Amino acid sequence: MTEQDLKKVLDEARAQMQKAIEHFEFELSKIRAGKASAGMLDGILVEAYGAKSPLIQVGNVSTPDARTISIQPWDPSLLQPIEKAILAANIGMTPQNDGKIIRLNIPPLTEERRKELVKQTKAEGEQCRISMRTLRKDALEKVRKLQKDGLPEDVAKNGEQSVQNIIDDFNKKVDKHLEVKEKEIMTV
Numbered sequence: 001m002t003e004q005d006l007k008k009v010l011d012e013a014r015a016q017m018q019k020a021i022e023h024f025e026f027e028l029s030k031i032r033a034g035k036a037s038a039g040m041l042d043g044i045l046v047e048a049y050g051a052k053s054p055l056i057q058v059g060n061v062s063t064p065d066a067r068t069i070s071i072q073p074w075d076p077s078l079l080q081p082i083e084k085a086i087l088a089a090n091i092g093m094t095p096q097n098d099g100k101i102i103r104l105n106i107p108p109l110t111e112e113r114r115k116e117l118v119k120q121t122k123a124e125g126e127q128c129r130i131s132m133r134t135l136r137k138d139a140l141e142k143v144r145k146l147q148k149d150g151l152p153e154d155v156a157k158n159g160e161q162s163v164q165n166i167i168d169d170f171n172k173k174v175d176k177h178l179e180v181k182e183k184e185i186m187t188v
Contacts, residue, residue, distance in 0.1 A: 005146055006159045013139035013163060017132050017170045024128035024174065028181050031121055036063040036106050041071075046085040048078055055085065069093075069104040076100065109185075117185045125178045132167055132174075139163045 029039050038061045045052040055061065059073035059082065073082055082102055083095045093104045109117070140163055147156035 002151075003155055006143065006151060006155065009139055009142045009146065010159065010162050010166065013135055014166050016135045017166060020128050020131040020135065021170060021173055021177075023131075024124060025177065027124045027127075028121060028177060031117055031124070031181065031185075035066050036069045036104075038063060038069065040069065040091065041086075041089075044085050044089045044091075046078065047081045048075075055082065058082065067106045067108075069106070071095075071102040071104075072100065073102075114185050118182050121178060121181045121185065125174050128174050129171065132170055136163055136167045139166075 029037075030042065038056070041055050041061060044055040046055055046058050048058050055071065058075070058078050059071050061069065061071050063069055071082060073079055076099075079097055079099070079102060083097055086093070086095045086102070086104070093106065096103045096105070140160055143151075143156055143159040143163065146159070147153060151159075
């Protein structure tokens with residue numbers, strides 16, 4: 001076994017941890033901090049023409065102001081299915097249908113709701129950390145297997161330290177994201 005194999009293990013661990021961070025960022029983007037964002041509706045599927053389609057594919061989603069999201073379906077017959085899909089998604093907003101456009105009003109956040117959102121944010125951060133710890137465990141097992149297959153012990157120890165350094169760097173990124181999101185949520 002060569003140091004090239006070790007480099008491959010480290011690169012793979014780094015890439016997988018980056019994916020975990022990207023997923024974490026996506027999850028954080030769904031946690032609303034009182035401002036309207038079309039991204040809040042990501043993942044909502046509408047029953048249209050016998051198939052489930054993402055909401056953004058069946059209408060125009062916009063944010064006319066900081067407290068409102070409007071959805072204008074390209075086909076007026078989809079107003080009811082869109083309304084149903086939003087209610088089923090349980091995003092904490094009730095759609096208002098005026099026959100042409102569906103509006104979602106974002107309620108102002110109470111102190112209690114803000115704390116709840118911070119808790120949710122921290123839970124997402126912990127999920128990301130759990131994923132990264134699993135990835136670290138897998139990478140360390142691969143390094144140990146390389147050592148068993150002939151990689152010098154000192155190179156293997158350096159590899160294990162590199163794996164730890166990688167996870168430390170990614171944990172700092174998680175902390176940074178949590179700090180920014182918590183500040184965003186708690187800012188009135």
